[in-house]
Amino acid sequence: MIPLLYIGLSQAFFAAFIVFTKKPRYLPDTLLTLWLLMIVAESVLSLYIEVGQFSNFALNISIMLLVTYLPFMYLYSRALISETPRVRPTSLLHFAPALIFLIIILVLKDQAVFDKQGEKWPSIIFIFRFIFSTYFLIALVYYVTKIFKQIRSHQSIIKDRFSYKSEMLTLNWLKFILLLFVISFLGLFAIGMFLKSKDYPFDPRLFTRIALTIFAFGVSYFGVKQPTLYKPSTSDIPNVEEEESEKAKYQRSGLTEKNAVGYLEKLSSFMETSKPYLDPELTIKDLGDQLDISRHHITQVINEHLNKNFFQWINDYRIEEVKKRLVDPKYHHFTIVALAFDCGFNSKSAFNAIFKKVVGETPSQYRRVQT
Secondary structure: OHHHHHHHHHHHHHHHHHHHOOOOOOHHHHHHHHHHHHHHHHHHHHHHHHOOOOOHHHHHHHHHHHHOHHHHHHHHHHHHHOOOOOOOHHHHHHHHHHHHHHHHHHHHOOOOOOOOOOOOOOHHHHHHHHHHHHHHHHHHHHHHHHHHHHHHHHHHOHHHOEOOOOHHHHOHHHHHHHHHHHHHHHHHHHHHHOOOHHHOOOOOHHHHHHHHHHHHHHHHHHHHHOOOOOOOOOOOOOOHHHOOOHHHHHHOOOOOHHHHHHHHHHHHHHHHHHOHHHOOOOEHHHHHHHHOOOHHHHHHHHHHHHOOOHHHHHHHHHHHHHHHHHOOHHHOOOOHHHHHHHOOOOOHHHHHHHHHHHHOOOHHHHHHHHO
């Protein structure tokens, strides 16, 4: 078990250092750094226990640190998918239960709160364990539901905000991390509350430690790779949780038909002359900032007048640009993939799928027929 602790500890520590020293550093990065430091602290205490310096106090504190993981995961995911991420004072209330439990642990000092498996506990310890277990189960259900709802809401509007796809954009990795945490924490709960280590040919905590090590590795690896989805903006834009349906927003958007037509002409002209679609990471916010048009109005114009979402609209321009270059003699020495990347695509598979859907044949078939 000790090698696993060293792996998780070192991975989380270096990941926290890398994320903290990022330039520029945004709110999601700060939250991730604090989350990783909690993982480091928990791993240090667990390592201290495993190397022979067993202490009920250290064990109790390490379990209290685990309680902070879900609030950090929730606040981190919320900051990632919010266009105006911020931590309000009320956000600190998410850590209030962990703080209360920590104070109680400090009062109990070195009493065996979580270690005396199957033994008769003093009444005060029994009451504390019951309250802690109840809170844990409620918190698990609450945060898992909230985080999955946030990610699902984010994924439902990706094609109206971004012109590209990626695993880091969909945040599917957070779903995996959350599931792994649920499994490991349920295992820890079962071990701590019901099982007796002496009844097993191996230490049953090993399962939980393996899961938590993979969890630490996953948070570190994907957290370092995760880009900030929304750069800070001076405009007051609601976050995903505050979004209403597009239909309801359009009804009170204040966009007249005359203005909509004007915006559409302005957008079309800008796309033809400046070719912003060549940027593989173009977002609707980027386009709105360049043209000084509200992101909501751009979305409404594209949806209602072109019957497309932002993703389709931008990639239609990219496909047309690829088609032009495929038949242009000066680009014949370029491979099809090179042309696709030059025209704004960031994935070979995505390009091939979109080209086949729009044109009706593969890029190589199109080049062969046209030339």
